[in-house]
Amino acid sequence: MPTLALDAAALEKLVSAAVAAPSIHNTQPWRFRLEPATSTLEVRADRNRAVPAADPQGRAMHISVGAAVLNLRVAARHLGWAPEVRLLPDPAEPDLFASVELDTAASAPAPGSERLYGAIWRRHSSRAPFTDEAVPAVVLDELVTAAHAEGAGLHLPDHEESARLLRLTAEAERRNTTDEAQRTESRTWIRTGDAPPYGIPVGALGPQDVAGHVPMRDFSAIHAAEHQAPVLFEHEPRIAVLGTDHDTPTDWLRAGLALERLLLTATVHGVRASLLHQAMEWPNLRWETRDPRDRPGYVQMLIRLGYGPEGAPTPRLAARDVLEP
Numbered sequence: 001m002p003t004l005a006l007d008a009a010a011l012e013k014l015v016s017a018a019v020a021a022p023s024i025h026n027t028q029p030w031r032f033r034l035e036p037a038t039s040t041l042e043v044r045a046d047r048n049r050a051v052p053a054a055d056p057q058g059r060a061m062h063i064s065v066g067a068a069v070l071n072l073r074v075a076a077r078h079l080g081w082a083p084e085v086r087l088l089p090d091p092a093e094p095d096l097f098a099s100v101e102l103d104t105a106a107s108a109p110a111p112g113s114e115r116l117y118g119a120i121w122r123r124h125s126s127r128a129p130f131t132d133e134a135v136p137a138v139v140l141d142e143l144v145t146a147a148h149a150e151g152a153g154l155h156l157p158d159h160e161e162s163a164r165l166l167r168l169t170a171e172a173e174r175r176n177t178t179d180e181a182q183r184t185e186s187r188t189w190i191r192t193g194d195a196p197p198y199g200i201p202v203g204a205l206g207p208q209d210v211a212g213h214v215p216m217r218d219f220s221a222i223h224a225a226e227h228q229a230p231v232l233f234e235h236e237p238r239i240a241v242l243g244t245d246h247d248t249p250t251d252w253l254r255a256g257l258a259l260e261r262l263l264l265t266a267t268v269h270g271v272r273a274s275l276l277h278q279a280m281e282w283p284n285l286r287w288e289t290r291d292p293r294d295r296p297g298y299v300q301m302l303i304r305l306g307y308g309p310e311g312a313p314t315p316r317l318a319a320r321d322v323l324e325p
Helices: 008-019 059-078 113-120 137-149 159-178 180-188 249-268 283-288
Strands: 030-035 040-045 084-087 096-101 153-155 238-244 272-276 298-306
Touching (some): 030 059, 113 249, 137 249, 249 272
Antiparallel strands (some): 153 238, 238 298
8 A cells, every 4th residue: 555645755746747737838837735734735827827829718728737637636546545626616716726635545546547647657749640540439438438537528520520620720720820929929838959848849849741631730930940841641630529518617627637537548548649729729710619510518629639659748847846835
């Protein structure tokens, strides 16, 4: 049985797992603070790492922090706790996105938690081409179950609907490259040389699709010398649509929990993923990503799934850099 002492070593493991989560532009917009008297780890938004042009409502920030909370919960279970997560626990503190109580030992390991914990350190977004090998239906079903377990839904559109979603993503990417505020903001998160451990290294960006079929984000204002040569992507991308019934900050956080759980589950099965967030950044395009044949709801993320290179890791802040005294 692992120790349940919430000492410095355990705290570092918990926070290190949390910061391994994906975030928009790898902004890592989170801070953590331990309340020793109650063994509660508070998770706060770091507004200094906001991206107001791409995310004026803070929706993507909530999703990013929600993904970190999922990792924190998985790591806590790995260490032997039965963590209790509360989302937006104090209306008087809007930047307190979540609290995780760590004062109860788990009576038994949570099913599948060890696999998810191991996947935390291997999960990377892959911006490279995938093969044309189809993701098996049994794996896709498990991803749907993972999202549902966190209060979200995962829709697997057919070929026609996937093509429509890719066209909307392409239009959003076109806007991102022509809108001055978007272009300038995205460029600030590209990292070269001895840059701080957040943002996107140039080498992790990946190529563009020579056929223009899969609209990967190119961060708008990348200098020409930084572009990789375009290559041919998969012929028929497998797109998944992550959505929620409502569109409140709590729903955004739950979408982040669901996103990370399904990404970790995909990693367990060797499935790669990249996030197509561009259409989410334009309100009218985000609304159009809803499938009119499906029940009402709100799309929170488009996810591209498949088989291919693992993806290059992006830098992460150390636990000490995001822990408040």
